[in-house]
Amino acid sequence: MSLFRILLRRVAALFGVRERESDLDEELRNHLEMAAEENRRSGMSEEQARRAAVRSFGGVTQVRENFRMREGVPWLENLSRDLAYALRQMKRSPGFAATVIGTLALGIGAATAMFTVVDHMLLRSLPYRDANRLVLLNERAANDARFLNNETWPDIREWQERSRGFQEISFWSDMMGRNYLEGQSSALEVGGFEVSARLFPLLGVQPMLGRGFAAISADDMAGRNAGNIILSYPVWQVAFAGEKGIIGHVVHINDKAYTVIGVMPRGFSFPADQPRGATVGQVWTAVQLGAADQKRGNGAKYVQAIGRLKPGVRLEAVQAEMNAIQKTIASEYPDPETARYHSVVELRSLSNSLVDADMRKALLALLAASGVLWLIACVNATNLLLARGTARQREIAVRGALGASRWRIVQQMMMESLVLSVGASALGIGLAIGGIRLAESVRPTHLNLDLSAHMNFTILAILCGLTLLSGFVSSAWPALMAARSPIEPALRQGGLQAGKGRQHHRVRGVLVVVEIAMSLTLLVTCGLLLRTIYTLRRVPLGYRTDHIVVANLNVPSFRYSDKDVWQSLYSPLLDRVQHLHGVQAAGLMSQVPLGQTFHIMLTLRMNGGTIAATLKAVSPDIQHIFGFKMLAGRFFNHEDTPTSQAFAVVNPAFVQEYAPNKHDPSSVIGLKVWNLRKNVPMYIVGVEDPIRQASIAEPSQPEMEMCLCQITPQSGAYQPMTVAMDLAVRTARPTKEIVPELRSLLRQASPEMENATITTMDQIVEDSYGSQRLAAHLLETFGGAALLLCVAGLYGLLAYVVTQRTRELGVRIALGAQRGNLVWMVMRQAGGMLAVGVVVGTALALASGRLVRGFLYGVTAHDGWALAGAAMLLLASGLAAAYVPARRAAGVDPMQALRAE
């Protein structure tokens, strides 16, 4: 007989329990009668016989109790009885239930939504084996942590040989430019990467179809695995409809033929970032290292290294080891300037590298904020339950008097609040999903923030945990208070409050103060972010943003590899766009200011020193579109042609860093900066006014602009400089109207460009506030909810106190107290709680300001305005909430109050 079967029978008995009990009753009755009959036969009187039978039987009640204990599952029965009782309670006071459920739902919803996002962004598991042991390796200059450089193969080989902490080190690099996989009709844009043959084995992932690259010694040298390609699952699905026979077929990427040797499993992507722009998925070819790549010289290929740590090895330990190794490696660079940029190796955990530090901090701060909101909700619910516990003191005392143990009472109360918090989580989950959907729809496009709202197992587990915890946290105290209160006085006093009430109020007062303090913290943080956005909006950008439409062109560069892209694509396109109705000017720029699409860093030598600058190609009309002003010299104009003198325009940051005279912009005019192509020197012709380049909050980096028309296939940087282009159009018509016409022009120019992302410059600027704006919006919501909760809490407590003291107030009025005094009395109590709450909250806010410091611009974490504003808001709404019960206190009719007793 297994325990399980016993349990099963017991549970089954739960449902037939009534019938069983009547059976038992009959059986016991018969037993007693039989015993009495036998006693009678042995000569006892009727009365004696009956009494003797009962005596020898023992306690009938105990037997029945014992029987019942064995028959059903008592705790389950108790539970279901508690549940039924709790539901009845809810029905009896729906207002109270709705308030508690609403309160908790706010907290649970906010916490669940934030956790969903954080889980997705920070805790998501990468599709590689033991991904937490994967590390990215980059080299950089010792004194500049901003720019991380890629490395050459000799460095990687040396790391492989000398490092003890790594199990394996491999590498990959981007294929140059945009990559188009040719399908039947048009070409699909794919993310293309050249990988070492050992990369996928290092990641611990096998192709689901076909094979990987052959990995044998000297595996990445030219010729090995040449012409082979591995497809990602989405590319296989979209371009080849999941055709199993694809292995061995030839596909064309950018007009080059490759043989498909494998398809990676579903869900695998490398690099793991979301595919950007219009790309369908990823493809991988084997890297081909030539003779030049085996030296640390000019022309060597730069690749991104990735390593797998040995099990149990700490990142810090390997970093120390690598620091020592890198010292000797840097000295092997022939050129001391180049060596400088490779003097330090920086290790980053792969999973941490996917979300930048700012975003991580922001998310964690927001998660903390949602946690605070949840706590406030719980405290508020506790407060409500305490109030209710006081109102139900008599009922609970009666239950105690009837023999309910303290534990049973606590159990009952906890069940009640558990029911409430289950209701709250149902509502909260709805709030969370709705909130995430809403956030998704207003999300800045470039922000690498995935807000997909799918609920996975972790989230559900968290939600269940939160529900149980909310129920427990909010009911533990009220339940204990109720269970511990002595029965007798409560019964004797009836509904009226005795001395106990005062202590009770104090407890609830403390809870309200806690709520106020936590709400203030949220409000201050929210204020800081609002101030940040306000400041950001007032930063002068250095250019106009109105009436500009920007199209980020996905140029199928392979179609122009042997043609001059300016002559065959850009120039005719500009011509046609300029002739659209309402267009005042059209221009091209590698990347518009504050755009997040494309970035070229150029390192070159000038005047014997090294220059590192962002490089951009522009067409002359860009100046009119954005209204760039010049500090010195001139911008490009239509006299700059492919055959005229090659010029460059630089920005003030460039002057600051590299000019002979840092205080005189004109001192760079006429300097030779580069060779446009062999024997064609390029001179600086102008210095722009400062503009906000990549981010409003950060100062600009040195930048150098070249005239697009002068970049010919013979120029050194032809490929990178022409592959990515933003088309900017200044229009007199509403920007929305012109988009369809623009799109059809783009399609005519090249079918792939129809999918270009088209937006406005105003939107790009707006998006650049990105994470701050998102955080501010979320904190507005959290702060607002917190304010609402704590005002409700304050109001609830005061209203309750006034009701409880009706008689006292009546006596006071009868004895001649001024009504104004009574208002003052209540307001003083509210003011006291608010004052304490604000003081504690200010301390909390100052302490937690550090969390968001990296996120602020133009305000400090201890900003007086934010603190004062939040405190004023809280005080004002708190006092307004207190005024209602205060008026009621003053309005008590003494006759009625006294009669009510």
Next chain:
Amino acid sequence: MSAGKSDLLQGTLDLMVLKTLEAMGPQHGYGIARRIEQISQQALSLNQGTIYPALLRLRQRGWIRAEWGTSENGRRARYYSLTRSGKAQIARETENWKRTAETMARFLVTTTGW
């Protein structure tokens, strides 16, 4: 749910009930209680009522079954009888008890020398 001491008593009572049913055939609760009282000759002070939880327990284990029937003086009564696994249980329990009793006896003999 139950401490060691009552376990022993429980087991004792269980075996007594089973043995009674084996000896007397189907029997109602009162009859079983009376029989146990008689056999133990008042050495055991038994509340007759405790028999009912024991009967339920045995029924839950599947060692006995219960049916409503009519008693010798025309009363409706619940009759308990052994099941097949109940009979097997008697054999097992008897063996256990004998062993326990022997061990106990040996223990008592060796320790009386002290």
